[in-house]
Amino acid sequence: MKRTCPRLVETGYDEPAMAVLEVEIWRGGEDGAWRRYSVPHEANQTVLDVVTHVQRHIDPSLAYRFACRVGMCGSCAMTVNGRPRWTCRTHVSLAARKGRVRIGPLRNLPVIRDLAVDMAPFFEKWRDAEARFVPAAEPPDAPVRPDEPERKAADAGIECINCAVCYAACDSVAWNPDYPGPAVLNRLWTLVNDRRDGDRDGHLDAAGAGCHLCRSHQECANACPTGLNPTAAIAGLKREVFRRALGGRTRERQQ
Amino acid sequence: MKEAWLFAAQRLSAMVLAPLVLLHLGTVLYAVRGGLSADEILSRTEGSLFWGAVYGLFVLAAAVHAPIGLRAVLSEWCRWRGAGLDIAMGLFGLLLLALGLRAVMAVL
Amino acid sequence: MRRGPWWAFLLHRLSGVALAVFLPFHFLVLGLAVERARLDGVLDWTDNPWVKLAEAGLVVLLALHLTGGLRLLLLEFGRWSDRQQSRIAVAGGLALLAGFGFLAAAFA
Numbered sequence: 001m002k003r004t005c006p007r008l009v010e011t012g013y014d015e016p017a018m019a020v021l022e023v024e025i026w027r028g029g030e031d032g033a034w035r036r037y038s039v040p041h042e043a044n045q046t047v048l049d050v051v052t053h054v055q056r057h058i059d060p061s062l063a064y065r066f067a068c069r070v071g072m073c074g075s076c077a078m079t080v081n082g083r084p085r086w087t088c089r090t091h092v093s094l095a096a097r098k099g100r101v102r103i104g105p106l107r108n109l110p111v112i113r114d115l116a117v118d119m120a121p122f123f124e125k126w127r128d129a130e131a132r133f134v135p136a137a138e139p140p141d142a143p144v145r146p147d148e149p150e151r152k153a154a155d156a157g158i159e160c161i162n163c164a165v166c167y168a169a170c171d172s173v174a175w176n177p178d179y180p181g182p183a184v185l186n187r188l189w190t191l192v193n194d195r196r197d198g199d200r201d202g203h204l205d206a207a208g209a210g211c212h213l214c215r216s217h218q219e220c221a222n223a224c225p226t227g228l229n230p231t232a233a234i235a236g237l238k239r240e241v242f243r244r245a246l247g248g249r250t251r252e253r254q255q
Numbered sequence: 256m257k258e259a260w261l262f263a264a265q266r267l268s269a270m271v272l273a274p275l276v277l278l279h280l281g282t283v284l285y286a287v288r289g290g291l292s293a294d295e296i297l298s299r300t301e302g303s304l305f306w307g308a309v310y311g312l313f314v315l316a317a318a319v320h321a322p323i324g325l326r327a328v329l330s331e332w333c334r335w336r337g338a339g340l341d342i343a344m345g346l347f348g349l350l351l352l353a354l355g356l357r358a359v360m361a362v363l
Numbered sequence: 364m365r366r367g368p369w370w371a372f373l374l375h376r377l378s379g380v381a382l383a384v385f386l387p388f389h390f391l392v393l394g395l396a397v398e399r400a401r402l403d404g405v406l407d408w409t410d411n412p413w414v415k416l417a418e419a420g421l422v423v424l425l426a427l428h429l430t431g432g433l434r435l436l437l438l439e440f441g442r443w444s445d446r447q448q449s450r451i452a453v454a455g456g457l458a459l460l461a462g463f464g465f466l467a468a469a470f471a
Binding site: 354 | 376379380382383386387389390391393394395396397399400402403406409410418422425426428429432433435436439440461464465468469471
């Protein structure tokens, strides 16, 4: 609580022209509307700070999600001026355009209320693709070295924390109800490259059901807060599925 | 696996089309100098096994490539999905194949 | 808000749709070649500078779809490169060059 506006208390009433930020926040469900709020503008203020200020000082009924506030959990993802972002890692001064900030719920997911979306469809696609590690019955023939190509390819996508920012950024998700989305496919690519995993064929079958709907817009890679590149991972899946469809070798030599 | 096969057909036909389109563009730039005439076109193609094979392959690859691409556009932008779309796109491919082969026969 | 690769996608898709629509008519006209006079009738019409300009547009569309398609094949089947923007610029530049080449040849 104290963290939110100590500066306001210290300086807000003394300075004649206190900097004010005009923000628009989505209120209501799918058929809701934008509502305007005036929030004191502070140095190093994040978008999450703004949302928290509105909820604590202006309208306690504002619904939103957050947990860690330091970019670890991924639960505070919202749409800021049209881009999906972690609000705790987005400075208002960087996100604002002409002093305006518009904060909405994540795209491509049903809105529960205000800034909170229902994440269920995102996780259901994850579950349906069985995008999870399946231990192999036998250990790998050779020890897995950190610098071997397959391990490097897996490591490149391993830091995903399921925040759904890529899912919200993706037009293929918006255009195809069947498209699993960048996060699921990125996870499948890490599993396909994991030599300890025992269900490579299963993962490729799951990928083959949807990876071709990726149109390589690369909006996911541009939006990913952890700097992953799902488009590159999906290109790898397309390549492997293509090779398998043509009856070629299934284990790919990785870059 | 239908999507995987369509993807493979789309990309393989693209790999066939790429050099053919390049050749076609070169021919277009060459032939358009001084205006086009039926005599000029036909003198190049008539009785030519080379051009017959090139354009025959061209038509075949295009008849595979175009309907798959159009299918993606229609399903994503026009929300047209299912068997109806697949049948319509199959027919479009056959139309392209028929018209294209008729054109190739006409200039040979 | 959208970045280069998205716009490259849009150009690729729109040029593809335009070519798919144009293709049946292209084939129909070439099918007229069995009767030279009728083909010449159409070809005379293409001497009109406005038609030539439209044809240059078609050449750009075809070249754009070709270079954009090669870019995609490279993206999907080659090693990943972070120089996507440069590749898009090269693809677009080559397509425009083809269009200017056609204009230069057609009006020479």
